[in-house]
Amino acid sequence: MTDENEKNTMAHLHSHGSHRHKPTHLNHLLNATARTKRLKHAAQIHSHIITTAFISLPFLFNNLLTLYAKCRRPSLSLLLFSTAHQVTKTVVSWTSLISLLSHSATPFQALSSFNQMRTAGVYPNHFTFSAVLRACAGTSLLLHGQQMHCLISKLGYEGYVFVGSALVDMYAKCHDMGTAEKVFVGLPERNVVSWNSIIVGCLLNGLHVKALFLFREVIREVLFRPNQVSFSSVLSASANIGALEFGKQVHGILVKQGLLTLSYVKNSLMDMYFKCGLFDEGALLFNSIGIEGRDVIAWNVMSMGCVYNENFEEACNYLWIMKRTGLSPDEASYSTALHASAHLAALDQGTLIHNQIIKSGFSKNTCIASSLITMYAKCGSLDDSCRVFEEIENLNVVCWTALIAACQQHGNGNHVIELFEKMLADGLKPNYITFVCVLSACGHTGRIEEGHAYFNSMEKVHGIIPGHEHYACMVDLLGRSGQLDEARKFIAQMPIKPNASVWGALLGACANYGNLEMGIEVAGRLFELEPNNPGNYVLLSNMYAQKGKLKEANQVRRLMGVNRVRKEPGCSWIDVKNKTFVFTVHDKSHARTDEIYEMLKIVKELVKNKGYVPQKRFAINNTEEFKEESLWYHSEKIALAFGLLALPAGAPVRIKKNLRTCGDCHTVMKLVSEILKREIIVRDVNRFHHFRNGLCSCRDYW
C-alpha cells in the first residue's frame, strides 16, 4: 500500500463510526501501519480496537503488540501486554513478547517472560524456542542455554530446523563450539540459516579455517544459495587468516551471482583485500562504488585500509572527505582517524579531529575518549590526555588503561601506580594490558615487593593468566635491582616457554651488572631464538670488551657478520614437520646444505629450459660475473630447495620472508609451480603470493 492509499484508509477510519469497523478491516489497517511505522496511526487504531472491544481477539492483540515494536516503541508493547487479559495472551503473543525482548538487548527479561508464560500454563512452540534461544545466547551464560536445550529435547522440538539452528547459534555465542557442531551435525534438515549459524559461530570463535571449509562444502555440494550473511562471514574469515586466494574465489562467486551490488557484501570484500595486503584491489572496489552509494562503513573500511597500508595521512584525509559528502562519521571513523594521527604523532591533525568530535557530540563516547587519550600521549601531550580523562563521565577499564599506558610511555612510573590503585579503589577490574604497564612501572621505580604482589594478584584475584610481557617485566624488575640469580630462577619456573623478550630482559641486566658468565648463556639462547637481532650480539661483545677479552669480543662481532646480521637482514623460513627452518642469503648452515645446493642446480636447469632469464638487476653482488650466481642464493630460493627436498611429494611449499620478495625469485617460483605441479605460497612482508600453474595470485603486481 502506498502512502497515499494509507492516508485514505486512515481518513476512512475517522469518517465512519468506529462500530462499523470489522476486525478484519482493523487488521488490514494494522498491517498497513506496520509498513509505514507511524506511531500516531498505531495509537489511533489502538484506541479504536479498545472502544470496539476487539482487543480480546488474539490476532488483533498480537498484531498491535508487534506494531509498537516495529514503530520502535517496545515499552508500549510491554505496557499493552502487561495490562491485557490472560485469555488474550496466547502462545503467539507470548512468543512475540519474548522475541521482542531478546532483540532489544534485554535477554534476562526475555527469559523471565518465558518462565511467566510457562507458569501461566501456556505451552511453548518451535517459534517460542527460537526466540528464547536468542535470549539465552544474549546472556552469554551457557547454563541458560543448556537448560533450554533439555526442555527442547523433552518436548521434542529438536528436529525443527529453526530451533536446531538457534541451538547452534546459542552454543557458538556461548563459546561451546564442540556442542554447536554436534547439534549441527545431528540436524535432520539444514537450511541457509543453519549453515550461517555454524559459519558465523566458527568466525566468532576464531575457527577461521573451519569457516572456510564449511563454506566451500556449501558451494561444492550446491547445498543452498549463500546469502549476504554467509558471504560477509566467509570474507571476514579469509581476511583474518590472510587467505587471499580463497577470498578471490569468493569474489568470483559474488560476481557470478550478481551479489556485488549489496553494499554489505562489497564492504566485506574490500576489507578482505585490505587485510590481505592488496591495497589497490580494495581501493578499486571503493572507487567503483561512486560517491552516492558509499555508506559510513565503506568509508571506514577504506580508511582502515590506508592504516594497514601504513598510509596514515591518507587515513586521516578520508575522515574529512567523508564529512564533505554529507555523511556523519561514527565511532569507528573517529577511532581510526585518531589511531592514524597517533601514528604520525601529528598533534595538529589530532586536535582538529578532537574539535570535530566535540562538535558532533561524540565526546561522551568512552571508546573515542580512550583513543583521544592514546593519541595525545603518542603526540607528546600528556597534559591533554589527562584533561580528556578528567572529562569522561563513565570511566571504564579501557579509559583507565589508556591513561595508565600514557603515563607509562612518558616514564611517569609513580603516577602509573597511583592511578592503578585509584582504579582498583573505584571497583574496576584491570585487564592484561593494565598489568603490563603496572609491572613495567614497578621495575622503573624499584618497587620490588609491590611488583611481586601485583604479579601474584593477576591470576589469584583478577583471573588473568600472565603472558610473556608480564614475565619479561618481572625479570626486568629483578634484574634492575641486581637480583640476577633470582631472575634466572624465576625464568626456570615459568609455566610457559620463555620467549626472546624474557631472555632479552635478563641479558640487559647481565650487561648492566657485568655478569659475563650468565650473559654468555643467555646470549646463546637469544642467538637461537632471534639470530637476526643485532642488539644481542652487540651487548655480548661489549661485555667481553669490558672484561678486557678483546679477542672474544671480536669473535662475537664476526659471528654477527657470518650470520649477516644487519639492520634488517633478509631471511626466509619454512616449516617442515612442525619445525621452523630459517635461511639467510648464501646460507650454508643447514646440515643438508650439499643436497640443498644440488637441488638449486636442478631447479635452475628446469626453469632455464622453460625460458627463464636471470633478472640481474635484483642481484646484490655487484661483480658482473657473479651476479647471476648470487641470485640463486636468495633466501627464499634456498628455502624452496629445502622444501622440495624435505616436504612430502605434492605438499604445498609455504615460505615466509621478512622482506619484500624480489622479481627474480618471483619468476622462478612461478615457473617451478608449473613445472613441478607444486603449489608454492610465499608470504612476504606485504602480502601473500600464491603460485599455482605458473601464475601468481598477485598477478605480478606487488
Ligand SMILES: *[C@@H]1O[C@H](CO)[C@@H](O)[C@H](O)[C@H]1NC(C)=O
Ligand atoms: C614475546 O611474546 C609476547 C606475547 O606473545 C610478544 O608480544 C612479544 O613480541 C614476544 N617477543 C619476541 C621478541 O618475540
Ligand SMILES: *[C@@H]1O[C@H](CO)[C@@H](O)[C@H](O)[C@H]1NC(C)=O
Ligand atoms: C605436529 O604437531 C601436531 C600437533 O601439535 C601433531 O599432531 C603432529 O603429529 C606433529 N607432526 C609431526 C610430523 O611431528
Ligand SMILES: *[C@@H]1O[C@H](CO)[C@@H](O)[C@H](O)[C@H]1NC(C)=O
Ligand atoms: C660476489 O660473489 C663472489 C662469489 O661468491 C664473492 O667472492 C664476492 O665477495 C661477492 N661480492 C659481494 C659484494 O658480495
